[in-house]
Amino acid sequence: xxxxxxxxxxxxxxxxxxxxxxxxxxxxxxxxxxxxxxxxxxxxxxxxxxxxxxxxxxxxxxxxxxxxxxxxxxxxxxxxxxxxxxxxxxxxxxxxxxxxxxxxxxxxxxxxxxxxxxxxxxxxxxxxxxxxxxxxxxxxxxxxxxxxxxxxxxxxxxxxxxxxxxxxxxxxxxxxxxxxxxxxxxxxxxxxxxxxxxxxxxxxxxxxxxxxxxxxxxxxxxxxxxxxxxxxxxxxxxxxxxxxxxxxxxxxxxxxxxxxxxxxxxxxxxxxxxxxxxxxxxxxxxxxxxxxxxxxxxxxxxxxxxxxxxxxxxxxxxxxxxxxxxxxxxxxxxxxxxxxxxxxxxxxxxxxxxxxxxxxxxxxxxxxxxxxxxxxxxxxxxxxxxxxxxxxxxxxxxxxxxxxxxxxxxxxxxxxx
Numbered sequence: 001x002x003x004x005x006x007x008x009x010x011x012x013x014x015x016x017x018x019x020x021x022x023x024x025x026x027x028x029x030x031x032x033x034x035x036x037x038x039x040x041x042x043x044x045x046x047x048x049x050x051x052x053x054x055x056x057x058x059x060x061x062x063x064x065x066x067x068x069x070x071x072x073x074x075x076x077x078x079x080x081x082x083x084x085x086x087x088x089x090x091x092x093x094x095x096x097x098x099x100x101x102x103x104x105x106x107x108x109x110x111x112x113x114x115x116x117x118x119x120x121x122x123x124x125x126x127x128x129x130x131x132x133x134x135x136x137x138x139x140x141x142x143x144x145x146x147x148x149x150x151x152x153x154x155x156x157x158x159x160x161x162x163x164x165x166x167x168x169x170x171x172x173x174x175x176x177x178x179x180x181x182x183x184x185x186x187x188x189x190x191x192x193x194x195x196x197x198x199x200x201x202x203x204x205x206x207x208x209x210x211x212x213x214x215x216x217x218x219x220x221x222x223x224x225x226x227x228x229x230x231x232x233x234x235x236x237x238x239x240x241x242x243x244x245x246x247x248x249x250x251x252x253x254x255x256x257x258x259x260x261x262x263x264x265x266x267x268x269x270x271x272x273x274x275x276x277x278x279x280x281x282x283x284x285x286x287x288x289x290x291x292x293x294x295x296x297x298x299x300x301x302x303x304x305x306x307x308x309x310x311x312x313x314x315x316x317x318x319x320x321x322x323x324x325x326x327x328x329x330x331x332x333x334x335x336x337x338x339x340x341x342x343x344x345x346x347x348x349x350x351x352x353x354x355x356x357x358x359x360x361x362x363x364x365x366x367x368x369x370x371x372x373x374x375x376x377x378x379x380x381x382x383x384x385x386x387x388x389x390x391x392x393x394x395x396x397x398x399x400x401x402x403x404x405x406x407x408x409x410x411x412x413x414x415x416x417x
Contacts, residue, residue, distance in 0.1 A: 002021070002022075002044050003019055003020070003021050003044070004019065004020055004021075004022055004025060004028045004042055004043065004044055005017070005018070005019045005042075005043055005044075006018060006019070006020065006028055006032060006039065006042045006043075007039075008032050008037035008038055008039045009037065009038040009090065009095060009099070009100075009103045015103060015106055015107075016037070025042045025043075025044075028042050029042060036094070038089075038090055038093035038094070038095055038103075039093075073110075073112060074112055075110075075112050075113055075116055075140055077169075077173070079110065079113050080140055080141070080145075080169075081166065081169050081170065081173065083104060083113070083117070084162055084165055084166050084169065085166045086104060086107070087100055087101075087104065087162055088159055088162035088163045088165075088166055090103060090104075091158055091159040091162065092159040092163070097124060097130060097158075098121060098124055098125055101117055101120060101121040101124065102121065104117050105117045105118060105121065116137065116140070119133075119136075119137075120133045120134065123136070129150075129153055130149055130153065130158075131146050131147075131149040131150040131153055134146050134149060142309070142310075143306045143309060144289055144292075144293065144306050144307075144309075144310060145165065147293060147298050147302065147303075147306055148161055148164070148165045148292070148293065148296055148298070149161065149162075149165075150298075151293075151296040151297045151298050152296070154297065155296070155297055161296050164292060164295065164296060165292075168288060168289070168292045171288060171368075171372070172285065172288065175281070175284060175285075175372055175375065175376075178375075178376055178379065179281065179375075179379065182379040182380075182382075182383055185383070185387065186383070186386050186387065186390060189387065189390045189391070189394075190390060192394075193390065193393070193394040193397075196394065196398065197394075197397055197398070197401075198233065198237075200398065200401055201226075201229050201230045201233045201401070202230065202233035202234055202237050204230075205226055205227060205229070205230030205233075205401065205405065206230045206231065206233075206234045208227070208405055208408065208409075209227065209230070209231070211408075211409070212227060212408050219408050219411060220404070220407045220408060220411055222400075222403070222404035222407060223404045223405065223407050223408035223411070225404070226400075226401055226404040226405065227408075258314075261314065262314050262315065265313045265314055265315055266315055268313075269313070269315060269316075273378070273381075273382050273385070274382065276378070277375055277378045277379065277382065278313065279313075279316065279342070280371050280374055280375050280378070281371075281375050282311045282312065282313050282316050283311075283316075283342065283343070283347070283371055284368050284371040284372050284375060285310045285311060285312075286307050286308065286310060286311050286320065287307075287347070287364045287365070287367045287368035287371060288364075288365065288368035288372075289303075289306065289307040289310045290303055290304065290307040290360075290361075290364045291360075291361045291362065291363075291364035291365030291366075291367075291368060292361075292365070293306060293307065293361075294360055294361030294364070295361040295362070295365070300327065300333070300360070301324050301327060301328055304323050304324040304327065304333075305324050307320075308320045308321050308323070308324070316342055319339075319340035319341060319342050320340055320342065322336070322339060322340060323336040323337065323339075323340060326339065332352075332355060333351055333355050333360060334348055334351045334352035334355055337351050346367075346370070347367050347371075350363045350364070350366060350367045351363065351364065351367070
């Protein structure tokens with residue numbers, strides 16, 4: 001039987017290491033759990049030995065990175081997801097909350113994460129509930145996250161709630177990453193198109209200036225326009241680049257204001273194809289948040305309020321904000337959803353069925369899964385249209401420049417004959 005090297009956390013939070021002879025890694029995990037330890041890493045001794053030099057190098061790189069600032073910086077959403085997942089595993093294995101936090105601190109290589117965990121541990125040790133300790137960092141743990149943790153504290157099922165929270169966060173991240181990934185290729189294609197046009201107008205077109213100098217007004221109008229644009233790029237190229245950068249910066253800054261953000265979001269919703277996908281994406285976030293909260297015992301009114309805040313589009317969020325007051329007055333959730341005007345018939349029917357059967361949480365999660373699939377399919381279909389359109393537009397623009405130059409050359413030949 002092979003030898004395995006392992007590391008595990010004890011109930012007091014202390015990390016221990018050792019080696020054992022077993023038939024498989026599963027057997028090692030079972031032995032460790034029987035001893036009251038939480039497994040952190042299990043690998044064959046031969047594999048560990050072969051990778052020892054690499055592990056030492058990686059460890060040195062990590063330590064060096066901390067000194068050079070590689071692992072410095074703010075706590076990211078990926079860090080929060082990782083911490084939540086690891087905390088769920090440790091609590092499920094039976095570690096006390098404070099000991100689990102100590103293990104996370106020992107395992108952390110990022111100073112900002114270590115400081116965050118140390119602050120949370122200090123408050124937990126002083127008797128503050130975990131949800132209250134997390135609420136002191138609203139930029140990292142929003143109302144949805146905090147209320148999920150609070151529901152785990154009330155029900156006494158913290159590990160299960162954390163596991164559901166991890167699943168929710170991973171699904172939301174997966175949806176956002178699919179949207180971002182889908183936008184990368186069109187963005188690259190658009191950038192290449194702009195650079196190609198700038199290169200032709202700034203470097204290629206001016207090469208024909210000497211050939212057309214003596215023709216004056218005899219040049220065809222398209223050729224004169226292209227030549228004038230080329231001269232402008234040649235003489236004022238840097239100024240144009242700086243001006244464009246300033247304009248883009250001002251536009252982005254304006255989009256971050258409430259007025260600019262609302263204007264842009266209204267434009268996005270009115271766009272063909274993209275507007276429908278954007279609305280479905282926002283409703284996916286709302287439905288998944290509502291279903292997850294209700295599934296963990298959060299009251300309906302609180303869940304509606306928190307889920308509404310996960311919607312980033314203000315024009316969609318405002319009608320959703322009317323749902324909680326209507327339900328509070330005694331109205332049905334399905335009727336309140338109809339009043340918003342943002343739910344499709346399928347969503348209304350699923351909510352009504354869930355309300356009649358007392359399973360609104362599971363039905364809204366099913367709605368989120370349906371919308372998620374529709375968003376992914378819609379993105380693929382939109383890309384099949386956007387990519388050829390961008391290529392066609394780029395081809396037309398470049399062809400126009402080439403044709404205008406050819407017209408000028410033909411005019412020169414006509415004058416010569």
